[in-house]
Amino acid sequence: MKDPRIWGLKKSPWVYHLAAASCNNCDIEVLELLTPRYDVERFGIVLVGSPRHADALLVTGVINRKSLPRVLEVYEQTPKPCLVIGVGTCTCNNHIFLNSYNAVGPYDKYLPVNAYVPGCPPKPEAMILGVVKALSKL
Amino acid sequence: MRDAEAGLKSLIPEAEVFEHNPKRLHISIPRERLTEAAKYLHRERGMRLATCTGIDTRAGLEVLYHFSEDKTGTMYTLRVLAPKDDPRLESQASWFPATDWIEREMHELLGIDFPGHPNLVPLLTSDTDWDREKYPLRRDYERRNEAHER
Amino acid sequence: MSDRHVVPIGPYHPLQEEPEFFKLIVEGETVVDLEINLGYNHRGHEFISPELTYDQIPFLVERICGICSNSHPLACVLALEDICGVKPAPRGAYVRTIIHELERIHSHLLWVGLAGHFIGYNTVWMWAWRYREHILEVFEMITGNRNHYAANKVGGARRDILPEQIPQILAALGVAEKKTLLLTKAVLDDPVIRARLERVGVLTREQAVAYSVVGPTARASGVDIDVRRDDPHDAYADLKWNVPVLPEGDVFAKAKVRLLETLESISIIRQCLGRMPEGPIQVRVEEIPAGEGIGRTEAPRGEVFHYLRSDGSNRPLRHKIRAPSYMNIASNVVAVRGGSIADAALTLAAVDPCYCCTERLAAFEDGKLKLTGRDLLRLSWAKTERLRERMP
Amino acid sequence: MTTLAGWQLVLAFLIFPGVVFTSFVGLTLTWVDRFVSARVQWRKGPPFYQPFADMLKLLLKQTVVPAGASKVTFLGAPMIGFAAMCVTAVLLFYVNFFPHGSFVGDLIVLVYLFALPPLSTILGASASRNPLSAVGASREMTLYLGYELPFLLALVVPIIHTHGAIRLGDLVLAQRTAGPFLYSWSGLIAAVIVLVCIQAKLGYPPFDIAEAEQEIMSGVLIEYSGAPLALFRLTKAMMFFLMPCFLVTVFWGGLTSFWAIPELLAVVVLVILIKNTNPRFKIDHALRFFWFILGALGIIAVILAFGGL
Secondary structure, eight states: OOOOOHHHHHHEEEEEEESSSSSSSHHHHHHHHHHTTOOOGGGTEEEEEEEEEGGGEEEOOOOBBTTTTHHHHHHHHSSSSSSEESSSSSHHHHGTTTTTTTTTGGGTTOOOEEEEEOOSOOOOHHHHHHHHHHHHOO | OOOHHHHHHSTTTTTTEEEETTTEEEOOGGGHHHHHHHHIIIIISEEEEEEEEEETTTTEEEEEEEEEETTTEEEEEEEEEETTOBBBBBOOTOTTHHHHHHHHHHHHOOOOOOOOOOOOOOOSSSSSSSTOOOOOTTTTTTOHHHHHHO | OOOEEOOOOSSSSSTTTSSSSSEHHHTTTTEEEEEEOTTTOOOHHHHGGGSOOTTTHHHHHTTOSSTTTTTHHHHHHHHHHHHHHHOOHHHHHHHHHHHHHHHHHHHHHHHHHHHHHHOOHHHHHHHHHHHHHHHHHHHHHHHHHSSSOEETTTTSSSOOOOOGGGGHHHHHHHHHHHHHHHHHHHHHOHHHHHHHHHHHOOOOOHHHHHTTTTTHHHHHHTOOHHHHHHHOOOGGGOOOOOOOOSOOOHHHHHHHHHHHHHHHHHHHHHHHHHTTSSSSSSSOHHHOSSEEEEHHHHHHHHEEEEEEOOOSSSEEEEEEEEOHHHHHHTTHHHHHSSSBBBHHHHHHHHTTOOOHHHEEEEEETEEEEEEEEHHHHHHHHHHHHHHHHHHH | OOOHHHHHHHHHHTTSSHHHHHHHHHHHHHHHHHHHHHTTTTTTOOTHHHHHHHHHHHHHHHHHETTTHHHHHHHHHHHHHHHHHHHHHHHHHHHHHHHGGGGGGGHHHHHHHHHHHHHHHHHHHHTTTHHHHHHHHHHHHHHHHHHHHHHHHHHHHHHTTTTOOOHHHHHHHHHHHHOOOOGGGHHHHHHHHHHHHHHHTTOOOSOOOOOOOSSSTTTTTTOOHHHHHHHHHHHHHHHHHHHHHHHHHHHHOOSSSSTTTHHHHHHHHHHHHHHHHOOOHHHHHHIIIIIIIHHHHHHHHHHHHHTTT
């Protein structure tokens, strides 16, 4: 067993869903992970209600000016070590909103992002793969 | 000659009507007669306001009030022009709640002033870091192309 | 274990949720006023679209809303066709109509699930979303993606519906119809749900007209408007279906209108599949002349409005987009006033804004945070529980 | 009269009935709970080692203490609950295996020990200087006041059955001779009341009013992370094991009888079923439910007990 800390994190990643200026398609797909068809609880993944309990931040959307301070605040509140997993192409490279005056850039400008799940919206299977890959990289 | 169109012409003789196609009518009216025309279309003819469009043109800030007559499915668009140096239009929000948000949006994105609006505060832009003097939907707003920066 | 000190910022704790989208001002149990704080999803579509060519714009406007991601491109394409005065290819028009109605089914099923979640019936949520998967599978088969279908093009549709795909569509429709009927019976006949939704968040007809609300929100308040019937586009002119309109204006009427509409959509798709004309699915459009165009369609939440002004080049001069929730959410101020806090979450969800918007909700009493979004949800469930107690 | 020597006591406290054994069984029961709940919703449910993985991860994660929160109480609160549970475990098992060794009034001591975990939650929540957890703390207090009354009333019944024996040992002995109290009418009603109170003490639906929605420990313990949060969850897991043991000891003939294990599992399954089939109560509604409905039941049980039924 390598570092037990990492084993713990790998086996029970608690996820907090953070949506900043997203079109809600990825958010709906994130919710679909809980429904019987995909059921992420078999990997120990639980959706928690507060960043304090979270190990992984599932972020969606291209951050806009109004939600940027709040996004940074939530990241600061999450106890480290914590993963940041970007769901959807918006989190990878601002996607089609690159030149918008209100989109202030993908997450990796502000937060260390561990995994990107491209796709608009990514299929639920791709999201599960994203979380698993992020965990295996630890 | 539809009766709504006739009624409007009798109310505001100097209105010019341009019929794009049977279901799309554009009526240009002077800025001062806006409230009268809007009240006539909404209250007498019972039309629903779809939305308002603000456009920054060479001739000035043009605002289109799109009214929809649902029974016949025709769109009546009131066209009003506010000169660039005096971007002011009478606010309809006091008597017509549907225009409340759209006037606030035009105020913050295009810089059109709406005297008489109950609370003309920013609707969409950020409360912390946003330059209130710069209006993104105006033609002179400098467009940064991030694609090249990187 | 290293201890780190964190300075909490602001009167309310930002940790639990982002600043409120809906701020309920309450006195004791009743909601006195509502402050709506927009801007968290504003990405400036109208600013970006003049930089794109006419072919790229449908892909941009598709990303406005994740759940009705076919209505915006369709309205935009209709506006372009309005400028050129071009009629789409007959078969293309039918394909567009089918996809448009399929999206209404999956969007309404999604809302029924969320409404169930809001009053404490989580099995309804899991159930509705499980049967929604069939529709998403059909979408994946026809257009290649679960949402954001990129199905519309100026002059017709981008992909054709092949004859061998039709059996699976009909099968999925069969499942959807059976389950929607079950849901309709479950929702309309369940005494607790009725007691819970009736006379809650009432929007009178005058208020609906004053706020110019659209879609099911308006039809549930007795305003008989439906863009597919009033200003028919594509294949709607030669289809027959009835538009459910209810006078009560409460959340129950909105639920009923949406469920009945889903059944209508299923019959529309069956009519379309039955009379699909042969021929190409798109008409070649050489260039867009200078002029103005208005495109309107009936999205699951109401009328989507697109206005385009072109100057003859291949980029628009101005592109105005107005989503249906823009008008409906504004009417929440009147709908939620006077109601109890326990019903607040439900009333605000009744206009069916996207999921993210109903998540950010909190109640304040004289400036102090009283209940978070979660508490309001729990109050709503507890009320259901109480009503079930009193049921015979 | 066997009394445990010094090192035996430490061993008993740390290993057998104490920390290691109880937390192990408690966590396994939590897994049973999550697995059954998942199955009820056609889901596969987590693997068996899930609660242990959660514990390990939380123990090793960083603890964030909000500024301005009184550090000592914030970090001390979870330890109170945890310590109380360890002592309860030792006391409960000791009484069952050596009934003669129990002292007068240990039933009362147990009731107080069971009261400590909710108090530590309230202490922790109010110490974390967050309006949300303060709201949660006040609700937990109301809930505590609610279920304490019927809980005590129900415990009076076995005392009456054994003509005023406060010692747990006597209760166990009496049940060995005269058969469990559960089989008498008053005993049955009292057992049901205690079962519902267990549901409330554990904070499981329909009484998880102090916690937010589906998440465990989110409303009241919103500020906690890392080791303190792990301690809270471990305390709850141990309670999930010890409360049924207490019920079986007092009403169902003690833990040493041949039927103890199946009885325990029956109680646990009952708690899980109640959890999965009920939406939540509103706080004042729950209070009314406890005081009037359960209170009345308690009085009836006491009257029946006096009547010798």
